[in-house]
Amino acid sequence: MEHALKLTGVALTLPAASGPVEILKGVDFAIAPGESVSVVGPSGSGKSSLISVASGIEQATAGEVVMLGASLKGLGEDELAKLRRGRVSLVFQSFHLLATMSAYDNVRAPLEISGFADVDARAKDALDAVGLGSRLHHFPGQLSGGERQRVAVARALACNPKLVFADEPTGNLDSKSGAMVAEMLFAIARDRGAALVVVTHDLDLARRADRMVEMRDGRML
Ligand SMILES: Nc1ncnc2c1ncn2[C@@H]1O[C@H](COP(=O)(O)OP(=O)(O)O)[C@@H](O)[C@H]1O
Ligand SMILES: [Mg+2]
Numbered sequence: 001m002e003h004a005l006k007l008t009g010v011a012l013t014l015p016a017a018s019g020p021v022e023i024l025k026g027v028d029f030a031i032a033p034g035e036s037v038s039v040v041g042p043s044g045s046g047k048s049s050l051i052s053v054a055s056g057i058e059q060a061t062a063g064e065v066v067m068l069g070a071s072l073k074g075l076g077e078d079e080l081a082k083l084r085r086g087r088v089s090l091v092f093q094s095f096h097l098l099a100t101m102s103a104y105d106n107v108r109a110p111l112e113i114s115g116f117a118d119v120d121a122r123a124k125d126a127l128d129a130v131g132l133g134s135r136l137h138h139f140p141g142q143l144s145g146g147e148r149q150r151v152a153v154a155r156a157l158a159c160n161p162k163l164v165f166a167d168e169p170t171g172n173l174d175s176k177s178g179a180m181v182a183e184m185l186f187a188i189a190r191d192r193g194a195a196l197v198v199v200t201h202d203l204d205l206a207r208r209a210d211r212m213v214e215m216r217d218g219r220m221l
Contacts (some may be wrong), residue, residue, distance in 0.1 A: 001069045004163045004195035005054060006030040009063035012046075012053050022197025023049045025218040026063065033162065036186060036196040038206035041215030047061060047199040050215065051167045054197065056080045068162055079212060086114035089156035089194075091166040091185070095148045097140040098157075103127060104136040107155045114159055126158035127151070129191075130184050150184060157188045164189055166198045170205060 012024040013054060024046050031037050039047050052058040054065055065072040071194055084181050097106050108123035127133055130150035140148050149169060156164055169185060170178030184203045189196040200206050214221045 001033060003066065004033045004035070004068060005197070006066040007054060008066075010053055010060045011062040011067060012049055012058065012098060012136075013061045018050045025220055027220045029054075029213065031163075031195050031197060033195055034131075034190075034193045035100055035211065036189060036209040037084075038200065038209035038212045039197065039199045039215060040201070040203070040206050040212060041145045043201075045215040045217050046218045048167055049218075050198070051090075051165050051199060052221075054060075054167045055088065055103065056084065086159045087161050088163045089159065089161040089165070090171045091149075091152050091156045091164065093143075093168040093171040095140070095152045095202055097151055098132060099140050101156075102137045102139055102181075103143065103151045105150055106140070107158050110155060110156055116159065122158050123154075126154035126188075129157070130154045131186055144177065145173050146180055149173060149177075149181045151190065153181060153185050157192055157194065161191045161194050164196045166196065168199055168201065168204055170200065178202065179204070216218065 007027050007029040008217065010024055010027045013020050013022050027050060039050065041047055052062050068087060104123055105127055108119050110121040111122055127136055130153050132147060132150055135143065135147065166185060170181050173181060186208050198209060206212050
């Protein structure tokens with residue numbers, strides 16, 4: 001497989017009260033297997049929209065997204081879920097952990113849903129890798145912001161995905177915990193051979209990637 005992800009002429013136009021809004025205006029972008037790319041650009045430039053379309057959360061209005069060799073064009077929810085299962089992960093700014101589950105169960109449950117056999121060992125290894133081996137049975141509410149995001153990183157990487165999307169993963173963290181999360185995200189993605197697309201405002205974080213691209217007004221510069 002030549003690319004982990006390839007976008008060709010991707011546009012996203014959404015309806016709004018005042019008429020259609022062009023959010024992405026023909027984006028071409030590709031990332032190789034195992035490569036890391038950071039996406040920077042001003043607020044409102046379309047970075048989160050890019051992640052939504054590239055990860056299949058939202059359908060492109062025009063152009064094509066090819067994820068792990070498969071076009072997302074015309075895929076239904078089930079086919080898309082099947083394509084992503086265990087191979088594509090997301091990390092969000094606001095962690096998106098389930099409050100009623102322990103750190104361990106937050107990491108373990110998606111592995112189980114994806115049909116992995118060795119879910120216990122995988123979940124534990126992933127939490128060990130983010131330094132939370134001693135916090136397995138803590139609930140999100142009992143963890144700091146940085147620790148919560150490390151659980152989210154463990155959850156994202158536990159399946160050994162081919163492709164990881166992270167949208168402002170350190171955006172809700174102080175600089176010290178943000179640096180730690182970034183360190184772990186890049187290190188584990190590299191160890192496990194995942195391609196990584198990271199949206200960030202933080203230039204220190206952005207510079208850790210193999211390559212940096214910039215969004216401006218719905219276009220990639
Ligand atoms: N559902 C939507 N409907 C209309 N406009 C939207 C929607 N989502 C985002 N936008 C607009 O699209 C532009 C890009 O947003 P976004 O991708 O969130 O930018 P960024 O992540 O770079 O801050 C912004 O102008 C935003 O207001
Ligand atoms: Mg955003």
